[in-house]
Amino acid sequence: MTLTQRLSTLAVATLRPSLAPNYWSQSAWTILRVVAGLVMIHNGLDKLANIESFAEAYVKVIGLPFPIFFSYCAAFTELIGAPLLAIGLFTRPAAAGLFFTMSVAMFHHIKIAGFSIPYLELSMLYASCFLFFAVNGAGLFSIDSLLSGWLNATLPQAAQQREVLEASYQTAETASKQ
Numbered sequence: 123m124t125l126t127q128r129l130s131t132l133a134v135a136t137l138r139p140s141l142a143p144n145y146w147s148q149s150a151w152t153i154l155r156v157v158a159g160l161v162m163i164h165n166g167l168d169k170l171a172n173i174e175s176f177a178e179a180y181v182k183v184i185g186l187p188f189p190i191f192f193s194y195c196a197a198f199t200e201l202i203g204a205p206l207l208a209i210g211l212f213t214r215p216a217a218a219g220l221f222f223t224m225s226v227a228m229f230h231h232i233k234i235a236g237f238s239i240p241y242l243e244l245s246m247l248y249a250s251c252f253l254f255f256a257v258n259g260a261g262l263f264s265i266d267s268l269l270s271g272w273l274n275a276t277l278p279q280a281a282q283q284r285e286v287l288e289a290s291y292q293t294a295e296t297a298s299k300q
Contacts, residue, residue, distance in 0.1 A: 130273055136214055137270035139259040148262040152210075155260060158251040159208025162220060166200030169193060184230050196223050207255060210264025217255035224249035 123131075169176045176197075177189035186192050200223060203216035227245040235241040260266040 134270050134273050137259070137266040137273070139261045139264070139267060145262075151261040152263040154251065155210060155213070155255060155264070156208050158248070158255075159204045159206070162200055162204035162207070162248065166197045166204065169197035169200070173197065180227075180230055184226070184233055196226070199223050207252075207260075210260035210266050211269075213260035213264065213266050214256050217252045221249055221252035221256050224252060 173190060173193050177193040181189035181192050181196075199219045203219045206212050206216040207220065224245050228242060228249060231238070231241040231245060
């Protein structure tokens with residue numbers, strides 16, 4: 123298997139959703155993905171509105187070094203990952219990044235208030251949604267699904283064309299030696 127074939131197989135596996143297509147469940151899945159992505163955008167905007175106070179109140183408190191840097195990382199993960207999740211493009215990596223930021227938020231809440239449900243509930247719900255999409259992908263109604271289908275349709279044809287060209291090259295090379 124060539125490097126191109128391996129990369130295309132990896133791309134298809136990353137983009138393709140894990141569950142069988144059932145249009146009703148896939149519609150609900152799409153609504154959850156869009157809503158979770160859209161409502162997460164404001165968190166990144168809030169962080170960027172006053173990055174220094176966010177870094178002081180949240181990042182420095184949990185003991186991470188370079189609090190301004192990690193505050194920007196969290197803000198841009200939310201500002202880039204949330205819209206990608208909403209449209210269903212590169213959903214697994216976007217959801218993984220968002221899951222990680224929510225895991226850090228849950229750690230912050232536990233460190234500040236212990237296992238208090240009122241403090242943990244929103245970040246736990248977000249983290250659960252993002253973990254679901256990191257594991258299962260975007261679903262049937264997404265750009266990832268379209269790209270996966272397109273890659274499945276075009277890449278095997280390209281591999282076949284390459285094999286035909288290689289065979290004809292080998293034939294021509296053998297004929298020129300005789």
